[in-house]
Amino acid sequence: FLSHPEDLGVVAVGFSGGQCKPGVDAAPSALIESGLLTQIRDELGYNLHGHDTVHLYTDLVPKEDPDYRNMKNPRAVSAVTKKIADQVYNQAKEGRLVLTLGGDHSIAIGTIGGSAKAIRERLGREIAVIWVDAHADINTPETSGSGNIHGMPVSFLTGLAREEKEDIFGWIKDENRISVKKMVYIGLRDVDAGEKRILRENGIKAFSMFDIDRHGIGRVMEMALGHIGSDTPIHLSFDVDALDPMWAPSTGTPVRGGLTLREGDYICECVHQTGSLVAVDLVEVNPSLAPAEDIGAHETVRAGCSLVRCALGESLL
């Protein structure tokens, strides 16, 4: 689905406004400093585009941003994700693969919104989304307990949540949206009661850790990719908290009982092997949240780099 599969558009998003813990905005720099982009260029052979800046979006954050419909920082997140949607769209419309380094998971409103629009325009197709996460991130503003928008991106992207106000996600149009039928979750293990109801009522495909234990990650990926079908462009949105805290402790909302790094890498390799990948997000790496006693941040950054390289084609043999 890419006209220039050897070209990689990079969007480095230093933004943390979709949740309350500072530090996740430092992830792109940490990933890049640890050599990720160099590896991608030198070892995997991509031509990089847009990789020379980590965007901080400070000019887009309003001075006043009171809660609205229970959402925290609604105008800031709306403005930044709108901008990210443009950035991703501009890369994707050139037929490039797009890599976004977050940032908290609210930014997926922008990344998926941008790639959905570009693929519609370029190919007349809907994208599928593989959302790898401990969480479903599908609360509506009304079902959310915390009001943190990084728990809501899927509801805005699928149209389950909507808002008219132009400066609070009113900019999201049908061209940016995805179908609930094209969503597949992998790794869920901390899902609110309200979210469970939303998943059930909308028949959304979800593989929890229970399913991975039952079937093994090999079979789960077969089923996940079978659900999507082989003729559909795929956007992979990987929240590092899908990994067990043993491998990725430095993240805002860690949940035990997660994927091993091997399983995470396997997911990324499988998605790459489909040949249908059009965009990848890596989000929620927070280098400042390292358990004091050890090398948590370093390990989490390394894990994140590994996931990205696997999604971009690194393989063991």
Added chain:
Amino acid sequence: FLSHPEDLGVVAVGFSGGQCKPGVDAAPSALIESGLLTQIRDELGYNLHGHDTVHLYTDLVPKEDPDYRNMKNPRAVSAVTKKIADQVYNQAKEGRLVLTLGGDHSIAIGTIGGSAKAIRERLGREIAVIWVDAHADINTPETSGSGNIHGMPVSFLTGLAREEKEDIFGWIKDENRISVKKMVYIGLRDVDAGEKRILRENGIKAFSMFDIDRHGIGRVMEMALGHIGSDTPIHLSFDVDALDPMWAPSTGTPVRGGLTLREGDYICECVHQTGSLVAVDLVEVNPSLAPAEDIGAHETVRAGCSLVRCALGESLL
């Protein structure tokens, strides 16, 4: 098989006399203080019965209790397990699900003895037992090296070991016993030569860690539940040392190469999903045995809570 599936009888057993390390008697308090019963009531919706006391059974422990047939503390363990059998029986005969928080694994003489009797009376049926453990706990007094009774409960429960003396397990009657054909082990990895012979000679179904590696936990649970059949009430007796010490270090006889917490939770979820569960034991959490350098006790208690909640119906989606 329960007439009141929403009612949960709780028996909190602060007893450690089936082995030699102090501290396992503090497990029920630690589990309860970490919020287990509150979660069970508020999140899983059970009505709790008998949950307001941790029983210490100090009045049942005789002043003098010399070894007998190689058993240590034989009169104390006999008297306490007899009392536990009554407690579990009294809950089970009301048609309630019964949760016992141990204590060392000798207490299963009481828990299984009590639920076997109640289910026989109430339904005219034999129970099956799923024994999740690194150890088989099926030594007879004569094959045991240590003389610790927590390594013998299965032999007393199945009638492989018998004793006439009323004050040393003479109270165990056929109504309290279970059939070796209805035992299924999961997680074995430290089994004495004598026990291996007993398992073989009696054709007892056992899934060791080797089987779990070979088939995966999903397939092993299918086979384990298939062996039991869908029309049999199940008593789940979970020794926390079935988990790898990585997840449950605070236990008296840890053995490497065990279940991941995910696999442990999976076992509990699968058993719950049968709808045949009539009783659950969680044993051998010993909060005082925490590796000095880290948070072992806290993690072990958390793991124990997770196992119990999964057995009682918590699910990921």
Added chain:
Amino acid sequence: FLSHPEDLGVVAVGFSGGQCKPGVDAAPSALIESGLLTQIRDELGYNLHGHDTVHLYTDLVPKEDPDYRNMKNPRAVSAVTKKIADQVYNQAKEGRLVLTLGGDHSIAIGTIGGSAKAIRERLGREIAVIWVDAHADINTPETSGSGNIHGMPVSFLTGLAREEKEDIFGWIKDENRISVKKMVYIGLRDVDAGEKRILRENGIKAFSMFDIDRHGIGRVMEMALGHIGSDTPIHLSFDVDALDPMWAPSTGTPVRGGLTLREGDYICECVHQTGSLVAVDLVEVNPSLAPAEDIGAHETVRAGCSLVRCALGESLL
């Protein structure tokens, strides 16, 4: 394939010249001091031969040993492996199972060279080799980046690398060599680009960690043993770095994302169960490379002992 399956020839190789980090020569002593040979004799019932000496081969190491064809210590490694080949051959020609405790992985030039020759003479058959390792160790002197010979043994053993000079592996004859068709790799995850090409061009069977994640270790062992066939003597060469550093941190070239100890034990148990095992190597345990903060060396030695015992017949039930 053994005329005396209860007899175990032991070759303890205190040699580290195939790579640059001191300490791997201390592994045989560490393994033996931790009780490995006693366990093998007392619990597994083997008669031990040749177990009373750890060989240091100091007399075989030349004073001057300049690099040759990019190889470091070429004369020393050649002389030592030639001697090891004799030692293993002498045990194997008696129809004994042979256990070699390394040492770095260069010593496999000797162990496999010796057993290949003995089995040819004794049974007129070619051996198969199961090489469990994070690395393929199949560089030729020319493709190697480091010049460390422990990264080259497979290329010398298969004849992909050859050298006429008698004192630099010229002693390797066809009788010592194995066929690339009889090699099976398990656990690969850090393979050079040059090695990947060699593996592909020679159609060498290799199961990477990706395959283990996809199929599970149970299915991978079925496929690996199926490739070899049931009528072929097997030499198992186990590099402890195949295990994840979580279980075996004390090794010269650890690579994340490796086998769990359970998977390692499972491989060894499966190979034992074939009844076709004629020789086992355990290599690359380096007790001096323990992460400062913890008990790495102790754990690595324990893991190594466990692997060897499983290969020699220890089973859980």
